[in-house]
Amino acid sequence: MAILQTKWVNIGSASFYGITLTGKSGSAFGTISNNQNGSSNEDLDSVFSGADVQSLYHTTAGTGYVTFVLTGNRPNSTFATLKIGSLTFARTAASYSYNSGNNITTWIWPQSSTAFGGGNNADKEITWDDGQASTSAPTTSSVTFNNPASANTTATVALSATGGGGTLQYACEVGDTTPDNWQTGTTFTISRGTGTVYARARRSSSTVSNTVSATRPGFLIGDTGVNPSSTTIAHNVTTATTVVTYGTAGETYAVRVNNGSTNLGTALANSQGTASISFTSSLPTAGNTTTYEIFVRRPTSTGGDGSTYHATNDTFTVTRSVAPDTTPNAFTFNSVTSAGLSSVYQSVAKQVTGITGTVTVSVSGSGSPQVQIGSGSWTSSSTTITNNAYINVRLTSSASNSTAHTATVTVGTYSTTFSVTTVAAGSGTGGAVTGGSGTYGIKVYDTNGTTTVLSPSTRYISFMTLPATVVVAAGATVLFQQDMTGLTTSNSDIAFRGYGNLVLTISRVTTGAVSGQGFNLYNHGTASQTVFPYILRF
């Protein structure tokens, strides 16, 4: 049983009309104090806060009663028993009333003999008890946490000694060294964060345990076991992308330069744990490689702080390709001279070498020039070419004599020209041939006397060598000999009787000993070629 408060009554008494009252009654007789033989003190705050004991006496009126009067309006509760000396009075056995006129609360028990024996000035111990068993404080041993993938954790308060009596209650709070959120359960919801969690237990308000503490559960970090893809980007792009796999859905992944502090790009992992992250800064320069690292941010819903990116130590690389070589090895187109008027002239196709990737080709100039790449279509528009492809150019010669039309062909950063100059008035060499109109020279008439079979205006043709049989072994060069004195590209050339499947390169040899002059025939093929060349002069 738990005593709420103990007082002492210095017994007084009064008698009238055959009725005897003993104990304490207002200021009429008797006093009440906190200690035996103590000074008067009517406070009963431990039972009813603010209450004073106005009267506590026994009367012989009727069959006898014990009357207990408090100031104020007090509930019929709080104490279970009132004990006067050795006599115990149950509250529930009393008649209870409140007198609002006097603002007093009264409990009356029937009691035939006086409870205040011993005569005047004797002291009688008075106790108010709550009727509860006596309590002893529990001992708290620890507060521990689970670690779920969520924003809140569960704290569990454990005891090493349970104490006794009263009601066992627990309290647990963050940052409060005297937690007082009392509850009978041992578990508490604690959100993740920083600081200290304190916990304690009690049996009653006066039997409270020691306080224990533990570090508050921190935020969880994201999934660091990811696999970012490395990539190679073109020399001129401005964006790189890595695909992060084996991540965790809902987490945000960021790209930083390895061990860096600045996010270059971020992406949220999808339901498959994959995130595609594109970024445009800190990219490697052409021909170089940069290493990047993946960082992860965990959302609050799964225990992260939702703001901090943590290193995964998972890296990937981005390599930027070297810039393509847009400057081909030099090549030229042979100019055409003494060209016919208003005729289309085409160059000999040239192989473009020494470039990488795809290089832009353009053509400009006079004579409506066009280019052709490989066997593609002729075009005057910008086009492209790759290494080892052939390029050809053509244009229309001028409608005037002695006039050049020139095409400028630009491949990447290299430009070359193809020029076609028309024949001078009154002259003629290769190309569309215009005969002279002079009145001199020799004329030969046919047998009819009118048909001219040879005249000064005739571009005549003659053999320098008749067709010969020449065998050119595979990969070999054979000279088809001819004294080249006076023979130029404008008045002589090699011809063949029947091509078959020839794969030849023809080159003119005009210098050195006459025995070494003529036309070189180089056989590209893998089989020997029998050819029938002859040299014509015109």
Place this chain on the structure above:
Amino acid sequence: MSYGIQILNGNGNAQIDSDTSNIGITVLSSAASSQTCTADLTYDLVFAKPVATSGSQTIAMDTTGNNTSSSTHTFRNNAGTAINASFIVARASSGQTASSSGYGIQVYNEDGDLAFDTGFYNGNSGLGITVFEPSMSLNGDYDFLSNDLSQYSLMNPTFPSNNSLNFFGYVYRHTTGTTSPYTSGPGIYNLSYVYINALGIGQIYFPNFGCLFLAKGGSV
């Protein structure tokens, strides 16, 4: 030159030159329409053009195995079909028998070959070249040569295929307009291709390894 005779035309090009191995030609025969011609390709240059004057007419000369003085050669299109052609055969003077009587002029070159003989002109008219395409100057992909469809083309280097897979010759384009590949309109085009049945290469064009000529006959 220290001896002999040299005749240049109005443009300064040699017609007769006895100071070199020069061997002139004279027209040996001609026909307005024939599927064949007789020529000895050791001495002869054959110029021809299709008789048909509509659409696109291809022409080449089938010389397979015929190189004697009486060899017959057939004009064919690129499908291998014989076609009618107008042709001129011009023979080197050294391949003809020099006239031994009458009048006129004979020129021998320094090699002793007959380079020119007026006696050879016996009613076959003359031949003058009008267009010259140097060797390796064309790529065979419908290379434009001339708008003048009256010209004859040199047939000696050509070959038609009897299976339409290979062809080296000419296209006489009569249809007006500049539809590709005849982007220069009506005229004479060079066309040369072979079909390589290996490595998936297929048909490819190839250049003129030797020079080509267009010529006109008649009174020159």
